[in-house]
Amino acid sequence: MAMANAFSADDARKLDAAERALIERRARVLGPAYRLFYERPVHLVRGEGVWLFDEQGRRYLDAYNNVASMGHSHPRVVEAIASQLAVLNTxxxxxxxxILDYAEALVATMPRELSQVMFTCTGSEANDLAVRIARHLTGGTGIIATAHAYHGLSCAVSEFSPSLGSGVPLGPHVRTVPAPDADRGPGGDVGARFAQGVQAAIDDLVRHGIKPAMLIVDTIFSSDGVVADPAGFLQPAVAAIRKAGGLFVADEVQPGFGRTGDAMWGFQRHGLVPDMVSMGKPMGNGYPIAGLVCRPEVIEDFGRKARYFNTFGGNAVAASAGLAVLGIIRDEGLVANAREVGLVLRDGIRALAARHPAIGDVRGAGLFIGADLVRDSTPREPAPELATRLVNGLRERGVLISSSGPHANVLKIRPPLVFSRDNAQTLLAALEEALATI
Amino acid sequence: MAMANAFSADDARKLDAAERALIERRARVLGPAYRLFYERPVHLVRGEGVWLFDEQGRRYLDAYNNVASMGHSHPRVVEAIASQLAVLNTxxxxxxxxILDYAEALVATMPRELSQVMFTCTGSEANDLAVRIARHLTGGTGIIATAHAYHGLSCAVSEFSPSLGSGVPLGPHVRTVPAPDADRGPGGDVGARFAQGVQAAIDDLVRHGIKPAMLIVDTIFSSDGVVADPAGFLQPAVAAIRKAGGLFVADEVQPGFGRTGDAMWGFQRHGLVPDMVSMGKPMGNGYPIAGLVCRPEVIEDFGRKARYFNTFGGNAVAASAGLAVLGIIRDEGLVANAREVGLVLRDGIRALAARHPAIGDVRGAGLFIGADLVRDSTPREPAPELATRLVNGLRERGVLISSSGPHANVLKIRPPLVFSRDNAQTLLAALEEALATI
Structure with a gap:
């Protein structure tokens, strides 16, 4: 399956000679596994706050990047990293x-049951470590994930990341379940329906002699097309995996650190306490730091028998970056900002949807928003080609978003958390213009 | 199996109240999987060049850390990272x-067949990616590694990292082979003997219906106790895995970037060209960057079908750190320095061995040195307790090394590459003092 919003060599004719030369250099030295965004890839040289600048000085409103969640090149993060680098990095x-100051500050943002943390460099490593711990504790190997989930790129994690497409096989011990669907499903209770899928996966694992080890979900279902509501719907599924002897892992790599606007962590919207919580992307605002927060009883035996050492994970520089990010979220009120500006965006997109039938359902929480592009038919069908045109139309108008979802028809809008109401109006105006042309 | 040179809670009585309090905080918030070095762990606050400083201002000569290979807090690396961080980090x-400038500079240090690179954040991720590629290309799953190898900590890679101990199971598709042993074996050709082990592992995999995918070795066999000579001995084993349809992966995470003193890469000492080369640790002098360099034909199909995206891997800051490191290795002549100072160290340790029967064989290349501690008996037996006493005795004398090897009796001496002849004399003098007391 092709990646949504990927540059294709067929589009090279749209580029100037300098851009083509850069893309040829990429193909020569980086090889065929790398992908670029957009029909006309963006050549960036500078970032500041919500703005990115290309080599011709043109600026782009960043409504996509959740790594630089504090804003690009946030001076407080730059200073924290640079000053610690000059002193010690072991x-x-x-x-x-x-590392202790940071670890304590981090677990203080969690329910008290989640009191221990292990640091890695990437969200993939955090989810991979969750697998090792879950296998060790439960003695099982079965893993349940949603049908279009993305949890990372290691051998073990790519085996339960079906959104990587048919070129990346799922593991024989992996079962996928339909993502919760608050809108298109046939009535009834979203939570009960999702839990039924999880229970069916548990039953199928057991029927094949595979003991369930864990259920893992991205708590805002980013790659499944963004599913946020009704808050609380995860509870019955979590009860089901626990009843089967497995653990519940909340993948907070995308929703975590305040993005959902309701709380620091996506799982908190659902009123539950996971067994393990993985996190990454915005954790160091671009510095490679990630981690896994656990209930102590979950890692006690693993920790004694297996030990864990990540060369760069949790070093003094990573901890400094992490502390700066927590400080910025608090001091700049970014959770509240995500909630308020997210609401402006969702309301604005819904207002556009009333005039543009190509926009179907609009979902999300805080500054993580998904909007379906659909064909004007009954029932309304996914329209990935409209999403592609809109994403590229916005790029040409200086606004960066992308598309996602199992049908690649969901606009993925996920700006830095410092996105302002003015930025939201800029995005909405560009979206309206672009909608008029597709 | 306990980790060599690990702090044990039994040693807590040797610590003062402030140190005990810090260790209790660690246990509370980081949990049981973390380990500290030394009977009296070192509490560091600053690093500069080959020196580390503790909170009381005491300085330690760093003869262990291969991440800060350019020296701690090298100003050129600090400046490269800080200035790029302030501009753009996507x-x-x-x-x-x-990223293109860096990728081109990096592959220019390799034989021309190895022309494409994929960037990750850690050596574990690089080796994990090698597994995915090898499986994809060969259609096999069998992996061959040495008996006490360490290649990383992901699910897939820990399955062929036997040095993690019996708490971390090897995969059913993994076979281990005796590490090459240039000194203790019963005469004959080191390369032929190692290749016999590899061939036996291939035969056993096939006998179990498992198609071989790859042979992976750390080209200086760090965790197996450091085996460097005779240069070239790897060739027959590499021929054997290729004949069986598998790939040869050189793990350069430890020997790479000039440490062996003979060349930039450990495999070059053996006069061969691997199919894939993984690297990490010193690559950004502490900034989390790692990578996998491949022959293009090895990743062509994988790249088209599977794609690869590492959020932080190869971003502009990582590339800046990597470029600075390559520049320092060149401008400060660090490969030659590693060769020359390494020779001073090995000669010095051998001179000590002539007077101290506790030192057995001394091995290594450049600034990667292993020295066996042995009991004065025939045949000479590994003496891990002497290694522990010597490592801790050196720590008390302000010199940091560690121990390693299947019997935990090998002194592991692996200083930053900027280690001078004077530093070598300081280490040798401290070693002589410590030897007199064990």
């Missing part, structure tokens, strides 16, 4: 205070 | 020049 087998 | 789905 690993966790020496004592250093900063 | 990912590889937008065009950016720096």
């Amino acid at each position: 690993h966790t087998r020496y004592i250093h205070d900063r | 990912h590889t789905r937008y065009i950016h020049d720096r």
Whole structure:
């Protein structure tokens, strides 16, 4: 399956000679596994706050990047990293205070049951570690994930990341379940329906002699097309996996750190306490830091028998970056900002949908928004080609978003958390213009 | 199996109240999977060049850390990272020049067959990606590694990292082979003997219906106790895995970037060209960057069908750190320095061995040195307790090394590449003092 919003070599004719030369260099030295965004890829040289600048000085409103959640090149993060780099950057087998300050500040944002953290460099590593721990604790190997989930790129994690497409096989111990669907399903209770899928997956694993180890979900279902409501719908599914002896892992790599606007963590919207919580992307505002927060009883035996050492994970520089990010979220009121500006955006897109039948359902929480592009038919069908045209139309108008979902027809709008009401109006105006042309 | 040179809670009585309090905080918030070095862990606050400083201002000569290979807090790396951080730090789905400059400079250090690179954040991720590619290309799953190898900590990679101990199971598709042993084996050709082990592993995989996918070795056999000579001995084993349809992966996470003193890469000492080369640790002098360099034909089909995106891997900041490191290795002549100072160290340790029967064989290349601690008996037996006493005795004398190897009796001496002849004399003098007390 082709990646949504990927540049294709067929589009090279739209580029100027300099851009083509850069893309040829990429193909020569980076090889065929890399992908670029957009029909006309963007050549960036600078970022500041919500703005990115290309080599011709043109600026783009960033409504897509959830790594630079504090804004591009946030001076407080830059300073925290640079000053610690100049002093000390070693690993966790020496004592250093900063990692403890950070670890304590991080778990303080969680329910008290989640009190221990292990640091990695990437969200993939965090989810991979969750698998090792779940296998060790449960003695099982079965993993349940949603039908179009993305949890990472390691061998083990790519085996339960079906959104990578048919070129990346799922593991024989993996079962996928339909993502919760608050809108298109045939009535009834979203939570009960999702839990039925999870229970069927558990039954099928057991029927094949595979003991369930864990259910993992991205708590805002990013790759499944963004599903946020009704808050609380995850509870019956979590009860089902626990009853089967498995663990519940909340993948907060995308929804975490305040993005959903209701709380620091996506799982908190659902009123539950996971067994493990993985996190990454915005954690260091671009510095490679990620982690796994656990209930102590979940890692006690693993920790004693298996040990864990990640060379760069949780070093003094990573901890400094992480502390700066937590400080910015607090001091700049970014959770509340995500809630308020997210509402402006969703209301604005819904208002456009009233005049443009190509926009179907609009979902999300805080600054994570999904909007379906649909064909004007009954029942309304996914329209991926409209999403592609809109994403590229916005790029040409200086606004960066992307598309996603199992049918690649969902606009994925996920700006830095410092996005302002003015930025939201800019995006909405560009969206209206672009809608008029598709 | 306990980790060599690990702090044990039994040693807590040797610590002062402040140190005990820090260790209790670690246990509470980081959990049981973390380990500290030394009977009296070191509490670090600053690093500069080959020196590390603790909170009381005491300085330690760093003869262990291969991440800060350019020296701790090298100003050129700090400046490269800080200045790029302030400008732009995005990912590889937008065009950016720096990643191309770096990728081209990196593959220029390799034989021309190895012309494409994929960037990750950690060596574990690089080896994990090698597994995905090898499986995809060969259609096999069998992996061959040495008996005490360490290649990383992901699910897939820990399955062929036997040095993690019995708490971390090997995969059913994994076979281990005896590490090459240039010194203790019963005469004959080191290369032929190692290849016999590899061939036996291939035969056993096939006998179990498992198609071989790859042979992976750390080209200086760090965790197996450091085996460097005779250069070239890897060739017959590589021929054997290729004949069986598998790939040869050189794990350069530890020997790479000039450490062996003979060349930029450990495999070059063996006069061969791997199918894939993984690298990490010193690549950004502490910034989390790692990578996998491949022959294009090895990743062509994988790249088309599976794609690969690592959020932080190869971003503009990582590329800046990597470029700075390559520049320092060149401008400060660090490969030659590793060769020359490494020779001083090995000669010095051998001179000590002539007077101290506790030191057995001394091995290595450049600034990667292993020295066996042995009991004065015939045949000489591994003496891990002497290694532990020596490592801790050196720590008390302000010199940081560690121990390693299947019997935990090998002194592991692996200083930053900027280690000078004077530093070598300081280490040798401290070693002589410590030897007198064990």
